[in-house]
Amino acid sequence: MTWNRKDLLGLEELSKEEIESILSTAESFKEVSSRDIKKVPALRGKTVVNLFYEPSTRTRVSFEVAAKRLSADVINIATETSSVRKGETLIDTGRNIEALKADIIVMRHNFSGAALMLARHLNISVVNAGDGWHEHPTQALLDIFTLKEKLGRIEGLKVSIVGDIAHSRVARSNAWGLTKLGAKVTVCAPKMLIPPGMEDFGVSVTHDIEKALKDADAVNVLRMQFERDGETAFPRQLEYFKEFGITQNRLKRAKKGIIVMHPGPINRGIEMSSQVADGENSVILEQVTNGIAVRMAVLFLVDKTRDGRE
Amino acid sequence: MEENRLLIKGGRVIDPANNLDEVTDILVEGALIAKVSKNIRGCDKIIDASGKLVIPGLVDMHVHLREPGREDKEDILSGTNAALHGGVTSLLAMPNTSPAIDSSFVVGILKDAIERSARANVFICGAITKAREGKEMAEIDKFKGQGVIAISDDGSSIDSEEIMSDALRLAKKYKILPICHCEDNKISPRGVVNAGFTSTRLGLRGITNESEYKRIERDIKLAEKLDAALHIAHVSTKESVDVISRAKKRGVRVSCETAPHYFSLDDSFVLSYDANFKMNPPLRSKEDMLAVREGLSSGVIDVIASDHAPHTENEKDIEFERAEFGVTGLETELSVAITHLINNKILGWTELVRKISLNPSRLLGIDKGTLGVGKDADITVIDFNKEWVVKKEEFLSKSGNSAFLGNKLQGLVEYTICAGKVYKWNS
Numbered sequence: 001m002t003w004n005r006k007d008l009l010g011l012e013e014l015s016k017e018e019i020e021s022i023l024s025t026a027e028s029f030k031e032v033s034s035r036d037i038k039k040v041p042a043l044r045g046k047t048v049v050n051l052f053y054e055p056s057t058r059t060r061v062s063f064e065v066a067a068k069r070l071s072a073d074v075i076n077i078a079t080e081t082s083s084v085r086k087g088e089t090l091i092d093t094g095r096n097i098e099a100l101k102a103d104i105i106v107m108r109h110n111f112s113g114a115a116l117m118l119a120r121h122l123n124i125s126v127v128n129a130g131d132g133w134h135e136h137p138t139q140a141l142l143d144i145f146t147l148k149e150k151l152g153r154i155e156g157l158k159v160s161i162v163g164d165i166a167h168s169r170v171a172r173s174n175a176w177g178l179t180k181l182g183a184k185v186t187v188c189a190p191k192m193l194i195p196p197g198m199e200d201f202g203v204s205v206t207h208d209i210e211k212a213l214k215d216a217d218a219v220n221v222l223r224m225q226f227e228r229d230g231e232t233a234f235p236r237q238l239e240y241f242k243e244f245g246i247t248q249n250r251l252k253r254a255k256k257g258i259i260v261m262h263p264g265p266i267n268r269g270i271e272m273s274s275q276v277a278d279g280e281n282s283v284i285l286e287q288v289t290n291g292i293a294v295r296m297a298v299l300f301l302v303d304k305t306r307d308g309r310e
Numbered sequence: 311m312e313e314n315r316l317l318i319k320g321g322r323v324i325d326p327a328n329n330l331d332e333v334t335d336i337l338v339e340g341a342l343i344a345k346v347s348k349n350i351r352g353c354d355k356i357i358d359a360s361g362k363l364v365i366p367g368l369v370d371m372h373v374h375l376r377e378p379g380r381e382d383k384e385d386i387l388s389g390t391n392a393a394l395h396g397g398v399t400s401l402l403a404m405p406n407t408s409p410a411i412d413s414s415f416v417v418g419i420l421k422d423a424i425e426r427s428a429r430a431n432v433f434i435c436g437a438i439t440k441a442r443e444g445k446e447m448a449e450i451d452k453f454k455g456q457g458v459i460a461i462s463d464d465g466s467s468i469d470s471e472e473i474m475s476d477a478l479r480l481a482k483k484y485k486i487l488p489i490c491h492c493e494d495n496k497i498s499p500r501g502v503v504n505a506g507f508t509s510t511r512l513g514l515r516g517i518t519n520e521s522e523y524k525r526i527e528r529d530i531k532l533a534e535k536l537d538a539a540l541h542i543a544h545v546s547t548k549e550s551v552d553v554i555s556r557a558k559k560r561g562v563r564v565s566c567e568t569a570p571h572y573f574s575l576d577d578s579f580v581l582s583y584d585a586n587f588k589m590n591p592p593l594r595s596k597e598d599m600l601a602v603r604e605g606l607s608s609g610v611i612d613v614i615a616s617d618h619a620p621h622t623e624n625e626k627d628i629e630f631e632r633a634e635f636g637v638t639g640l641e642t643e644l645s646v647a648i649t650h651l652i653n654n655k656i657l658g659w660t661e662l663v664r665k666i667s668l669n670p671s672r673l674l675g676i677d678k679g680t681l682g683v684g685k686d687a688d689i690t691v692i693d694f695n696k697e698w699v700v701k702k703e704e705f706l707s708k709s710g711n712s713a714f715l716g717n718k719l720q721g722l723v724e725y726t727i728c729a730g731k732v733y734k735w736n737s
Contacts, residue, residue: 109629133514
C-alpha cells in the first residue's frame with residue numbers, strides 16, 4: 001500500500017502507485033454498499049465537514065453517503081462566495097473548522113488552487129471536491145475505477161474526453177490520472193474550448209468527433225455549460241450537438257462495446273442523445289455507485305495517514 | 311569642513327558616465343563628490359572599500375510608494391528606507407496612488423509629503439489621464455512646472471489611440487517621459503497567469519504574450535508618427551523584445567525597461583499558487599525569460615527597474631485569483647541582477663550600472679547615475695561576493711511580498727550614500 005498523504009488535492013501530484021492504492025482500497029469498500037446494513041466502523045467517532053462554496057448536489061451527497069457508510073459524523077456547510085470579499089477568509093474558515101476538532105474537510109470551491117491553499121494552512125485533512133477549473137480528483141478516480149471494472153485494465157486503453165475541456169476540472173484530472181496509468185487519452189472539442197498547452201498533458205487533441213470515437217475503448221462526455229460569462233465564443237447548443245453530440249449513429253461507427261461515461265448531470269440532447277444515455281454502452285449510473293466506494297477509500301486513506309502521524 | 315568630508319578608499323569604482331572602471335578613491339564633501347583620484351589622503355572619515363565595488367547609487371524608475379492612500383502597504387518613509395537598503399538613491403514614484411497623481415493639487419500634496427519624509431531622492435511620475443481611467447487628460451500642462459518628470463497610467467493601458475497620441479504629443483511638448491504599461495485587456499481579459507501549459511495546468515485564466523506586444527506595436531506606431539519619445543515599462547515577452555528591437559533599428563525614439571523577475575524566474579514558479587509569483591505582466595515561459603536576457607545583453611532593453619509593488623499579507627496570502635498583482639523589489643533588485651546577469655555573463659559590471667543607474671537618469675533627464683566631480687554624492691558600495699538569503703523580516707519595506715523569499719542571492723549592499731549621508735547595512 002502506497003499512501004502517506006493527509007490530503008487529496010489532485011491527481012497531478014500522485015504517482016501511479018498512489019492512484020492504484022486508492023483504486024484497490026475502493027474495491028474492498030465497494031462491497032459495503034451492497035450489504036443489508038451498509039456501514040463499517042472505519043471512521044467511527046470522526047467528523048467530516050463538507051464545505052461547499054459552489055452549488056453541488058451530486059458530489060456533496062456522494063461524499064456524505066461515503067462518510068456515513070464509514071460511520072463518520074457529517075456536517076454540511078454550503079456558502080456563497082459572492083460576499084467573500086467582505087467575509088471571513090478561507091483560511092480563517094478552515095481554522096475554525098479545525099478548532100471544532102473536525103478530522104476531514106471536503107471542499108468544493110470556485111477558485112483554482114483553493115484546496116491546496118487550505119491544506120497548506122491546516123493540520124487536518126483536506127479532500128478536494130473540485131476547485132475552479134483545476135482538478136476534481138475523486139470524479140476522475142471514479143471514472144477510472146469504473147473503466148477498470150468494465151474493461152479489466154487501464155494500461156493501453158484508448159479513452160476520449162469530449163466537451164468543454166477549457167473550463168473542465170474533470171477533464172484535467174482524468175487526463176492526469178489516465179496518462180499516469182498508461183491509457184492513451186484524446187481530448188475532443190471545438191477549438192475555442194481547448195485550452196493552450198493541452199498537448200503537454202501527454203494527450204492528443206482533435207476537433208473531430210469521428211476521430212475521437214474511432215478506435216476508442218471509452219468516451220467520457222463532459223457536461224456543456226452554455227451559460228458562461230461571454231468571454232469565450234461558445235457554439236450554439238444545436239450546433240454543438242450536431243458537431244460533437246454522442247448519438248447511436250456515431251456509436252455504430254465506433255468500436256463495439258465502447259463505454260460511454262458522463263460525470264452528470266446530463267444535458268440530454270446536447271452532449272448526448274437520450275438513447276445513448278440510457279443505452280447499453282452507458283455506465284453513467286454505475287459511475288454514481290462507484291463514486292461512493294472511491295470516496296470511502298479516499299476518506300479512509302487520508303484519515304489513516306493523519307492518525308498515523310499523531 | 312573637515313567633519314563633512316568622507317573618503318571612500320580603494321574600491322573598484324565603476325562609473326560608465328565617465329568611462330571609469332578602476333580601483334580608486336572618492337572624496338565626498340558635504341552632499342557632493344569633490345574628487346575622484348588615486349591615493350587621496352587627509353580625511354579622517356574613511357570607508358574602506360578595498361575588495362568592494364563602488365557604483366553610482368541605483369536609479370529605479372518604477373516604484374510604487376503607495377502614498378497617498380495605501381500607507382498600510384508602504385509610505386514614502388518606509389519605501390525610501392527600503393530603497394536605500396537596496397542601494398537605490400533615486401526613484402520614480404508611480405502615480406497609481408489613491409487618489410492618483412493626476413492634478414496639480416495632488417502633485418502639491420505629494421511634494422509636501424516627499425519633502426517631509428523621503429530619505430532618498432524621489433521624483434514624480436504624473437498620471438496621463440484622470441484617475442488613470444484612460445478617458446480624460448490629467449493636468450499634464452501644469453506638471454512640468456511642478457517638477458514632474460514623467461507621465462504614465464501604469465497599472466492600466468490606454469485603449470484609446472487618440473488619447474495615447476495626445477499623451478505622446480504633450481510629453482514631447484513638455485519634455486517629460488511618457489511611460490507605457492502595454493497591455494491590451496481585450497486580448498486576455500481577466501487573466502492572472504501566463505497563458506499556456508501553466509495556466510491550463512493550474513486552471514487559471516491566461517494572459518497571452520500577444521496582449522503585451524500588440525499594444526507595444528500600437529504605441530510604437532503612434533510615437534513614430536509623431537516623432538515622439540516613448541518608454542515601455544516592464545517588458546516580459548520575446549515578441550516585445552523583437553518589436554522594440556526593430557523599432558529602434560528604424561530610428562524610433564523608443565526605450566524600455568524590464569524587471570528583475572522577468573530575467574530570473576519563469577512561469578513554472580507559479581505552480582504552487584503562491585501569489586508572491588503573481589504580477590502583471592505575469593512570469594512568462596523560459597523562452598521569454600531567455601529572450602529578455604538576450605534583450606539586456608544586446609542593448610534592446612535599456613533599463614532594469616524593480617516595479618516595486620508592495621501589498622499586505624491579507625492581499626497576498628489568499629486564493630490566487632483574488633490576490634493582488636505585484637511583488638516588492640527595491641531590496642533585492644541589485645542582488646538578483648548580480649546573481650542572474652553578472653554570474654551568467656549576460657552583462658558586465660559597466661553594462662549593469664548603465665541599466666540600473668545611468669540610463670534611467672538620462673531617460674528621465676536627471677543629473678544622477680554618475681560619480682563625476684561636482685555631482686551629488688549618491689553612491690552604493692557593494693560586497694559583490696557576499697551571499698545572503700532573502701528573509702521577510704529583514705526588509706525595511708512595510709510589505710514582504712517578494713518573489714525571492716528564501717533565495718540565496720549574491721552581492722550585498724554594504725553602504726548607501728545619499729547626498730553625502732552614509733547608511734551602513736548589516737555588519
